[in-house]
Amino acid sequence: MKPSIPKGTRDFSALEMARRNYIFDTIKDQFKLFGYKQIETPAMENLSTLMGKYGEEGDKLLFKILNSGDWLKGVSDEELLQRNVVKLTNKVSEKGLRYDLTVPFARFVVQHRNELQMPFKRYQIQPVWRADRPQKGRYREFYQCDADVVGSDSLNNEIELLQLIDAVFAKLGVNIVIKVNNRKILAGIAEVMDAADKLVEITVAIDKIDKIGLDNVNEELRAQGLAEEAIAKLQPILTMSGSNAEKLDLMTDILKDSETGMAGIREMREVFDGIDFLGHKAEVEVDLSLARGLNYYTGTILEVKARDVQIGSITGGGRYDNLTGVFGMPGLSGVGISFGADRIYDVMNQLDLYPREVETSVKVLFINFGGAESRQAMKYVKMLREAGVPAQLYPDNAKMKKQMSVADADHVPYVAFVGENELRDSTLMVKDMATGEQQLYTPENFIDFLR
Numbered sequence: 126m127k128p129s130i131p132k133g134t135r136d137f138s139a140l141e142m143a144r145r146n147y148i149f150d151t152i153k154d155q156f157k158l159f160g161y162k163q164i165e166t167p168a169m170e171n172l173s174t175l176m177g178k179y180g181e182e183g184d185k186l187l188f189k190i191l192n193s194g195d196w197l198k199g200v201s202d203e204e205l206l207q208r209n210v211v212k213l214t215n216k217v218s219e220k221g222l223r224y225d226l227t228v229p230f231a232r233f234v235v236q237h238r239n240e241l242q243m244p245f246k247r248y249q250i251q252p253v254w255r256a257d258r259p260q261k262g263r264y265r266e267f268y269q270c271d272a273d274v275v276g277s278d279s280l281n282n283e284i285e286l287l288q289l290i291d292a293v294f295a296k297l298g299v300n301i302v303i304k305v306n307n308r309k310i311l312a313g314i315a316e317v318m319d320a321a322d323k324l325v326e327i328t329v330a331i332d333k334i335d336k337i338g339l340d341n342v343n344e345e346l347r348a349q350g351l352a353e354e355a356i357a358k359l360q361p362i363l364t365m366s367g368s369n370a371e372k373l374d375l376m377t378d379i380l381k382d383s384e385t386g387m388a389g390i391r392e393m394r395e396v397f398d399g400i401d402f403l404g405h406k407a408e409v410e411v412d413l414s415l416a417r418g419l420n421y422y423t424g425t426i427l428e429v430k431a432r433d434v435q436i437g438s439i440t441g442g443g444r445y446d447n448l449t450g451v452f453g454m455p456g457l458s459g460v461g462i463s464f465g466a467d468r469i470y471d472v473m474n475q476l477d478l479y480p481r482e483v484e485t486s487v488k489v490l491f492i493n494f495g496g497a498e499s500r501q502a503m504k505y506v507k508m509l510r511e512a513g514v515p516a517q518l519y520p521d522n523a524k525m526k527k528q529m530s531v532a533d534a535d536h537v538p539y540v541a542f543v544g545e546n547e548l549r550d551s552t553l554m555v556k557d558m559a560t561g562e563q564q565l566y567t568p569e570n571f572i573d574f575l576r
Contacts, residue, residue, distance in 0.1 A: 130175045133265030145470055147483045149250055152270050152464055157294045161248040161272050166229040169220045178228045188222040189214055222254040226271045235452040243276030273461030282402040282460045284399035290440055291405045298478045300432040307393050308422050313386015339363055362413055369397055372411045379471035392424060411558035421445055431472045439468045488515050490537045494544060495522035497516045502543040505568050512572045
């Protein structure tokens with residue numbers, strides 16, 4: 126039988142890994158440049174850490190790990206016959222694969238709080254697992270790239286994260302728009318609609334405006350029991366246009382009687398003033414229909430869309446006031462973002478944004494002529510490697526055409542020859558594969574040239 130892998134997982138070829146690593150390395154370089162420190166947490170956590178943190182639906186999507194050894198020893202025949210899945214799971218499984226990087230981070234902060242200097246800036250690039258139904262663009266194993274600042278209420282953190290997003294996508298060459306909203310503004314909108322108790326229903330509906338359109342959003346609001354008068358009050362907000370300042374001025378007028386809403390406006394103004402003062406390449410836009418992570422975010426919320434490719438959000442995040450409350454350490458505020466590495470990978474593939482050298486693992490390939498020539502070529506390979514240049518000798522004394530075709534296929538920029546004359550003169554002939562030109566070098570001169 127032909128071997129296979131589980132549905133919703135993927136193998137990555139050498140080329141795919143080179144491209145993915147280019148994305149990860151670009152993000153990681155910016156994380157470090159902005160002063161974030163890397164941590165890692167285990168692939169598996171205790172189920173007591175994970176359960177109940179993602180809602181009922183999230184609990185179903187957790188991959189649970191059977192206890193080692195005789196995992197049925199604590200289960201009676203009667204319990205097996207009852208087939209109570211929740212009860213059985215509690216008896217046969219104590220651990221699960223992490224669903225995201227946020228809950229493990231919250232656990233990490235609480236567990237290590239006495240060792241951490243606050244505010245603490247962390248980044249984490251690791252895989253997560255979800256027992257979701259696999260479909261295009263949705264996998265059961267995928268990477269998350271998170272950066273968070275905890276232990277600080279300052280909006281300078283939001284301004285800095287927007288700068289970080291701008292810097293990452295400028296380096297990657299992806300044309301983006303960063304959409305920004307504030308959870309307090311959404312709460313204010315629900316208040317002025319006299320429907321504060323329907324905040325979640327209102328925001329879930331308006332979050333779909335790009336997908337289903339204004340009329341369908343209004344229908345959904347009616348289905349949730351909202352009065353026509355309340356829906357009418359929402360229309361100018363959903364159809365709002367103009368500059369960021371004009372949108373915030375209009376919202377100031379609409380939300381003037383909501384203390385919460387006005388606090389959100391003040392926060393938004395400070396964030397936009399900060400980012401505009403510093404300057405930014407990407408467009409940063411007030412988007413009052415943005416309503417992500419409602420049960421989680423408490424202030425700024427943000428989302429990044431690629432301009433040149435039809436795809437969902439490629440980065441998202443926001444401010445939360447109680448990251449660690451679920452672990453008995455309330456009141457720790459933070460703000461964080463998560464880069465969607467898999468979607469960024471899809472965008473960059475569609476637009477072919479990778480530098481050519483990303484696909485090149487070897488800079489110099491030596492042709493193997495066998496005998497003393499290949500021994501000398503191996504010595505030059507060692508010299509190049511010691512100088513930090515990726516080099517290799519073709520392993521076999523095969524036909525020249527075969528060796529050159531490998532250099533072509535691997536996008537090797539330089540092919541080196543050590544024949545009889547070069548062996549005698551302690552030189553090497555180098556062919557530039559882009560121009561076809563050949564030149565004779567000493568090994569030292571060639572290393573200087575490459576530098």
